[in-house]
Amino acid sequence: MGSTRRHFTAEYKANAVALVLDDGRSIAEAARNIGVLEKTLGKWVKKERDLRDEQRDPDESLTRSERAELEQLRADYQRLLDENAHLQMQASFAKKVATWFAKDQQ
Known part of the structure; x- marks a missing residue:
């Protein structure tokens, strides 16, 4: 029988x-209540979540505190990049000065 x-x-x-x-509600609870398999409802939910994620602006789902933290982290990251570039420039200059003094000592 089929x-x-x-x-x-x-x-x-x-x-x-x-x-x-x-x-x-949980997928298991909702599936029991409406009489479908958990796996079936899980597939429907995943499909809808994926669809919503595609349509959503990435920063839209953040709370105000999360958005503020993200902006602070981005600012800190940029500051660290700038500081790193400055330190690399200082190190390069120090090497040149050391080379110049070493040549002068010979």
């Missing part, structure tokens, strides 16, 4: 996914 495959409408899938993504 198995009967169930088909779900796009609206049904969207409502099921909303239980997880919008209402904060």
